[in-house]
Amino acid sequence: MDKEQEEIQFLGFFGILKESCNIVSSWTKIFTQITLSLIIPLSFIYLAHIQISEVLFANIMHDEFVLHRTPEGTRSYNKISNILSSEWTTFLLFKVGYFVFFIILALLSTSAVVYTVACIYTAKEITLRKVMSVVPKVWKRLMVTFMWNFIIVFGYNIVSLIVLFLVVFLLGPIRIVGVVFITLFAIIYLIGLFYITIVWHLASVMSVLEERYGLNAMAKSQALIKGNMGISGAVFFVLGLCFFGIQLMFNFLVVLGGEDGNGSRIGYGILCLILLSINMLFGLIAQTIVYFVCKSYHHENIDKSSLADHLGGYLGEYVPLKTKDVQLEQFEV
Template sequence: MDTEQEELQFLGFFGILRESYNIVNSWRKIFSQVMLALILPLSFIYLAQIQIIQLLIAKISTNEETLERTPEGSRSYDSISSLISSEWTEIILFKIGYLLFFLILALLSTSAVVYTIACIYTGKDLTFGKVMSVVPKVWKRLMVTFLCNFAIVFAYNVVAVVIAVLVIIILQPGASVGGVLLFFYLIVYSIGLFYINMIWQLASVVSVLEESYGLNAMAKSRSLIKGKMGVCVAIFFVLGLCLVGVEAVFKILVVLAYEKGVGYRVGLGIGCLSLMSILMLFALVAQTIIYFVCKSYHHENIDKSALANHLEEYLGEYVPLRSKDVQMEHFEV
């Protein structure tokens, strides 16, 4: 990285984005290979499932319209009703398969990008083959961290739903005050969910570069983010907004644009796929840079030689980085 680790703490919103861009631009070859091997397929299945789900739902809607015109109790009615049930089952199974495949590729992509930047940081020789050989080993730790995050999000949603139901029951649905309270409650809920997601994304970097993973990585991430909360929120929010924007464009101008020609939709779809792949890569690089920025802010200096040695051990049996190596020595500013 161009910026010295003591100076990383002073990077703000634009500084982190600029540092992320400089790294990707300086190492275009290796990042292009990672993107083509992992991130492009990840983006493809994400956008493709939107199109497939839309086609399946349109098919169900057609059958439901036919069902409404069919005499109830007839053989045709029972046949169409059974067909609709099987189509909903098909959607659910497809969604489950998609989520599993998406999760695997997402964690593999995170492993590859974080490891790549760590190698760049320590000045190690870096090849695409080395990155891909390390990825499956680091992926297991990321999975544990994800499962812990999933449990936290699930519990958070259960509590949120219980509170929302209680508010509706107490204040009644028709009460104007209740509607206003539920609106603000939804905002608070969204902020909390965003915060948990932000902690998880930084915890993914911690899981790769430190001995901590799972709940310990989540706790470490929460501690690291203190003091840099504003910058972290701004970067994660803006990058997330960009990804949502690309998804919205794909839905409106590709998936739902039935009146447009095939060539137009295919061309725009390829454009959305390319842009989403670039944004995903950039987001993963940025969240890794945020890790180093937060470490620097807390006056902790990463021992590059120790980190390099452990990165070399990744090529054999996976050995997690020890606290005394990556938890870093404090330095005076």
């Protein structure tokens, strides 16, 4: 990443994607190591959870179907009911376990990639050993930011549901007006959720590269994307579209692809794993570049030596800088 501060702010949609490709092609070894160590396991867990969830839920639906057609009070009814309770418990515990492991690996991957890109930007020597030694320290800050994002999304969903139920209750039976409202409501809801997602992604980068984290990082991230929402939104939208496209391909070709045989399903599964890993890697690199673009757009000078000192503080090479030192002063173009 050899562009100067003044050049970065002019990177558009294609410029950000091109810069992401240049970084990967120039530092293939370190990103291959990070992908093998963190991102492929993350992608595998995500895809495996889709397949396992489908199997567990299919068994539950089958037993629910049998239970409804079994006379109550019989031995068979009680046996199936006990099996169903056990299956639901297994399903819920699996979901909780998956969520915990996925979040941990996702935050570790984010820490590793953001730290690596920042080291490349500051021309700092980087090895997998250094990255892995820094990741546990940065991960704690990212977890705080993630928890606040989780709280915000949870609150956003609760308020949205309350508003939806109130309006539907006031409108009465669903008619044309109701359909129009629900459609508009769904569009506005998705736009709001997408906006929160963008803010969180930039806040995650900020939690690594600055002393901000949690609500402080979310607030600063919201300020950064002002004036650059179009480019930021386009980058995250395209990457998200690719992500869900890969997920749909996995669902159709692997999860529901029983007629193709196990050999074909395994092959498609490996293909989806590779594509998803590439998508996740590029997504993490792109969100780091978007952060630099937004900082530059607002004329917040990112001094390479100060940033290098901050990054070195994770390794004990320097005393960690305070926010005012890392946040860096504004400059005039």
